[in-house]
Structures are given as structure tokens and as C-alpha cells.
Amino acid sequence: MARVGVPVIDMQKVEGLEEEIVKAFEEWGCFRMVNHGVPPQLMTEMKTVVASVFDLPEEIQSRDTNTKHGMGYTRQGLTNRFHEGFGIRNISSSDDFCDNLDVSTHQRKWFGLVGDLFDGWCCELRMNKYHFCDESIGLLGSDLHSDPSFLTILQDDENMNGLQVVDKYFGEFVPLDHIPGSLVVNIGDIGKIWSNGRYCNVGHRVCCFEPKIRYSIALFMLGPNDTKVEAPSTLVDSNHPRLYVPVDFKEYRHVRTSRRAITGGGPDLFLFNSTP
Numbered sequence: 001m002a003r004v005g006v007p008v009i010d011m012q013k014v015e016g017l018e019e020e021i022v023k024a025f026e027e028w029g030c031f032r033m034v035n036h037g038v039p040p041q042l043m044t045e046m047k048t049v050v051a052s053v054f055d056l057p058e059e060i061q062s063r064d065t066n067t068k069h070g071m072g073y074t075r076q077g078l079t080n081r082f083h084e085g086f087g088i089r090n091i092s093s094s095d096d097f098c099d100n101l102d103v104s105t106h107q108r109k110w111f112g113l114v115g116d117l118f119d120g121w122c123c124e125l126r127m128n129k130y131h132f133c134d135e136s137i138g139l140l141g142s143d144l145h146s147d148p149s150f151l152t153i154l155q156d157d158e159n160m161n162g163l164q165v166v167d168k169y170f171g172e173f174v175p176l177d178h179i180p181g182s183l184v185v186n187i188g189d190i191g192k193i194w195s196n197g198r199y200c201n202v203g204h205r206v207c208c209f210e211p212k213i214r215y216s217i218a219l220f221m222l223g224p225n226d227t228k229v230e231a232p233s234t235l236v237d238s239n240h241p242r243l244y245v246p247v248d249f250k251e252y253r254h255v256r257t258s259r260r261a262i263t264g265g266g267p268d269l270f271l272f273n274s275t276p
Contacts, residue, residue, distance in 0.1 A: 229247045
């Protein structure tokens, strides 16, 4: 039987916060965070702006095309008959995306990163719209997958559940239902490699339970641009030998895609004595 309840972590907790986050990443590969400091009004405005981009005429949306999977505009039906998406490959430089779609000056401020927290990292923004209807109830809007990222921060739909994660011990799906004002944080494949296998690159999917439009916004922190990812020495010792070779995240994504290792097995391709 699957365990009940993905952890909910209060980010303003004074004592034990770091330990709680580490345990959540080890046991679940994800958690839902509350009191994270992002104003509710900002989250509401972000969703409004994203919805307005999806409402643009298709001839304008199609200007933002990209041959790489998951980037640019993905029309409904291309990867899933209920899903439509936009992807910005480099969120720190989103001018091309905004120019292509004639995004207004007011809207542009929502499509870029401010500050230097992830300087030197490749960060992508992914916007999803699920066209759920009576026909889609019980079907998937997003198939089972793990993220290729180091870390993902997700703003899911406050009006509609449907996100499910895999319990790594029992292999069953557990709902990750929405809590008002919260964000979801999950570990991806690169994060598992960096942690020397300590963190779980959680598998997840989106299922339709109601005939309503569903939006989500995901920020993927993929990896450093100029260095390879490897476990720090603090996570390697005689009892925990180094599991993975140093990995360039761009090479990782290419191998993951070409080998179709999208459901969590990608890091195994970079184990020592493994051949990508």
C-alpha cells in the first residue's frame, strides 16, 4: 500500500528546516512548500499572464517555434491531445520569446529571472495548458516522467488537482493535491546524480478528474553552463562510493532523449562502468 501524503514544509520554520527538506528529497523526491515568500498576488498575476499568452491567435503563437523538444510553442495534440505548451530555453534572456509573441511591456516582467541566485546555470520556464473535457476524464494530460533538471519549482493550478507522484517504495501513484498559495519542489535526474543517488528523481504525471482547463508553470534549474555535475566530496565515502561519472547536463539531455529514458532511469546510463 502506498504511503499517504507527500510532505508539506513550512519554509519559515526556524528549527529543523534543512533536515526536513533533505528527508523529503530522500523519501519522496518532492514536497509542497508553504510560507515561501512569493506573494499570492504575484502568483495570481503570473497565471493571468500565462493564460493570456495561450489565448493569442495561433498564427502569433506559431512564431515561437523551436525544433528541440519541449521548447517554443507546442500546439495541442502534438505530444498529447489535451496538452498545449510554451517553453523558454533560457529564462534569463527571454526577449526573443516576448518579441515573437508581441508580449506587452507590462507582461514582459513575468518572463525573466531577477537576481544572481542561479548565475551560470541554465534555467528553463515551461508553461502548460491542459484542455480537459468530458472525454478526457480518467485520461492523462502528461505521461509518467521524471524531470531532466537538477531541481524544479512548480506553480500548479489552484482550481484543479491532477498531479500525481510515484511512491518509490510501493510504486503506486499518490496525489499531490493543491494547497492554496503553495508551490511544489521536486528533484530531477541531475539532482539525483549530484546527490550520489541519495535524492529521489520522482516520477510524476498529470491526470484529468474534471472537465476544466488546467494551467501550470514550471521553472527547471537544469545545471551549470560551464562545469559538469558530480557529487560533492561530503556525499562520498567508503560506505557511499561515487556512483556516477561527472555529467554535462546538455549531454545528459541528449542521451536521455535518444535512449528514451524519461521515466527515471536516465541517471543509470551514467553509472560508473555504464555506456551512455
